Amino acid sequence: MRLVLVCLSLSLILSGTSFDSELGAELRISPAVVNFQHPESSQQILITGTQTDGRSVDLTRRVEFQIVAPQIALIDETGLIRPLSDGQTELIVRYQSEERRIPVSVEAFESPPPVSFRNEIIPVLTKSRCNSGGCHGKAEGQGGFLLSIFGYDAEADYTALRIEGRGRRLRIATPEQSLLVRKATSRIPHGGGQRIEPHSSRDRLLLRWIAEGASFATESENDSKLVGITVEPEEQILLAGETQQIKVTAIDAEGRTRCVTAEAEFDSNADSIAQVDSHGWIEASDIPGEAAILIRYLGHVATCRITLPRPRPDTSFDRPPEINFIDRLAWNKLERLGIEPSPLCDDATFLRRVYLDTIGTLPTASEARNFLKDADPDKRAKLIDALLERDEYVDYWTMRWLDILRADQLVASPQGTVAMQRWLKRHFSENLPFDQFAKELLTYQGNTSDEGPGSFYKVADKPEEMAQAISQLLLGVRIECARCHHHPSERWTQADYVGLAGFFTGVKLKKLPNGEQALLAAEGKDLPHPRTGETVPAQALGAGPADLTVIRDRRQILANWMTSPDNPFFAPAIANRLWSHYFGRGLVEPIDDLRETNPATNEPLMQALAAHMHEVGFDLKQFTKSLLNSRLYQLSSTANDSNRSDVQNFSHATDKTLPAEVLLDAICQATDVLEEFNGWPEGYRAIQIWDNRMPSYFFTIFGRPVRATVCECERSDEPSITQALHLLNAPEIAAKISHRKGRVRQLADSTLSPEQIIDELFLSTLSRFPNDQERELISGVFADSENRRAAAEDILWAIMNTKEFVFNH
Secondary structure: OOOOOOOOOHHHHHHOOOOOOOEEEEEEEEOOOEEEOOOOOOEEOEEEEEEOOOOEEEOOOOOEEEEOOOOOEEEOOOOEEEEOOOEEEEEEEEEOOEEEEEEEEEOOOOOOOOOOHHHHHHHHHHHOOOOOOOOOOOOOOEOOEOOOHHHOOHHHHHHHHHOOHHHOOOOOOOHHHOHHHHHHOOOOOOOOOOOOOOOOHHHHHHHHHHHOOOOOOOOOHHHOOEEEEEEEOOEEEOOOOOEEEOEEEEEEOOOOEEEOHHHOEEEEOOOOOEEEOOOOEEEEOOOOEEEEEEEEEOOEEEEEEEEEOOOOOOOOOOOOOOOOHHHHHHHHHHHHHOOOOOOEOOHHHHHHHHHHHHHOOOOOHHHHHHHHHOOOOOHHHHHHHHHOOOHHHHHHHHHHHHHHOOOOHHHHOHHHHHHHHHHHHHHHHHOOOHHHHHHHHHHOOEEOOOOOOOOHHHHOOOHHHHHHHHHHHHHOOOHHHHOOOOOOOOOOOHHHHHHHHHHHOOEEEEEOOOOOEEEEEOOOOOEEOOOOOOEEOOEOOOOOEOOOOOOOOHHHHHHHHHOOOOOOOHHHHHHHHHHHHHHOOOOOOOOOOOEOOEOOOOHHHHHHHHHHHHHOOOOHHHHHHHHHHOOOOOEOOOOOOOOOOOOOOOOOOOOEEOOHHHHHHHHHHHHOOOOOOOOOOOOOOHHHOOOOOOOOHHHHHOOOOOOOOOOHHHOOOOOOHHHHHHHHHOHHHHHHHOOOOOHHHHHHOOOOOHHHHHHHHHHHHOOOOOOHHHHHHHHHHHHHOOOHHHHHHHHHHHHHOOHHHHEEO
16 A cells, blocks of 8 residues: 655745655664563554655554464554563564564563552553542542542552452452452443443453452562653654654653553643544644643653644745744744734724733723824834833733732722732832732731732631642642642642642731731741641742741742742743733643643743743833734734634734723723712722622623632633623613713714714724725714714614624734
């Protein structure tokens, strides 16, 4: 058979040229020798070819396999070999005219070493999903049978199987009668369905372990502690529709290796780009981008990076101009993927976008008119500088950080919430460096009603909660997964979780005579490991035990570590958070889940942004200027044929829903009618309201958060039919449009012509002039109506119900 390969050198990607290509080098087979040490083991064979352009391609499922002595071993179509009996044979691999042979040996098939519960049985339970959160791994277990989630606690799992359940789960004398085997294989009814195929290698392994006495530990080398896993390939370029097999190898403390592909777990962080099945078989889609395939085995994790470029038409990549390093690194990535960025947005789009993103406020009609008529080539940069100095910038970012810091007035008290608001406003008004912000948050002491972040410690009032919130908020690390077990996709353990919480054990709230509370920092103590009971010294993530002999407040040590230049998390976390706000999604998503197994979509850019944050001394305004002045930020949201399906590389701007407060303020500004907030003086805008519990149907349906978590995901950004119906029919909005002192009445009673009124309405809402088609259509509304005011009301109502008004483009 003939295999058609698609050529992929970078130059050919960019030109879109492809042709059938012969291999430029001989087949590479991994491993070169196969040796089996026990009957239930397996070995994934990986066959790789190299095209004449230098690109490697996976041929594992395209070659012909043959075992010379089929009674010794068998191999399936996926390239997975399993032993059948002791002896030696060869595996023949044929591709086109080439033939390769690799030796295969099977030892100790009839008298294998004892089964390791930790290294062999736990992976079977995990791969079969028996210890998943939806089965016996959930907090309360299932049907009275509780396993540790993902097998993080082998000793507890052994106790549950061997001792609990009145001994019915394992029957040493008659292994096949054990409930563990009978239910997992559906030999008897099982609520979780069949998890293990009868007579499969997993079934045989369970039976052999039970027959051997179901020991927890053995003297076998199979029981040697694993120290890590490797994955092959670590990265690969695939074209649309191409595939790639993964091979996973475990390494023990003695340096021995064994294939664990069949028992490893696989997951893609971008299914729309590359999917992976339970065998480690990757299939690329036709959407360009990158995906990270997470591989997990016995608490160890690794990743395989998949890049899926887009073959371009027969035109060269026209690299746009570069304003700063952001553009250079973004164009590098897009060029590699064969994605052409959209052109610059027009002035009106930029004006409205940068106002809403930066100060959460629409430009006025006069501001829009002046900007659109300004011929200064530097007007965009000058506008950015001006917006960052406005009071609305302070109000808007204070509102956003009140959400993130969980300033819930029911828990923190109204006084505490106002105190935090004043502290945040001072920080943003004076543009204090973000590392100073972090230190003040981490080391605050005093009355929680005084200006400062003290009320944060009333919301997160336990050491564990403080550690979780601070880690997610300032480091972008979701450490809470390690509270009950080893983090399923990261290196963090329960000891890491407890060690971080140890920095907050001295934090106490004390009642004051006036009924308020003060935050005090006592000496603190180390916490016990939740499973072993052993004391875990306070330690930062990835660092050793902290020296607590010189500083009474443990948080000072954590603050110094967090803001040090060597900290690998702090600068990327705030850089990614700001990037996500202005560009619509983070380089890492979710934005507060930074880890090796969740890499950025553009790693060089992520690293450069973190370095730039250090360069500007954590000056958020200066950093923001770099983002907003980049050509990348100023791209149009109109996609082209090349980038239409791109969702992760910022080749065009993303349409973003307006936050509830910003949308309400925009409606008030468009109608020139202020909102009356319950219990608040007239004149306050929604972005200035600190009371997160103030009753408001508008805030509820448009997703204002109640500040229950430090995750920005709490704020809903998904449009709904309820929102659309409210904008269409709400009497409150209709009342604003027809208000006797509102914008429509002002314009209708003025001497402006219908054409001038139309201009004012467009400038007040969409920050642009109407185009010819819109002007002709809307002018007819005035012509067909005898009531000038009613016509203007209809026009404003129609504009406010467009996607262009409700979204930020």
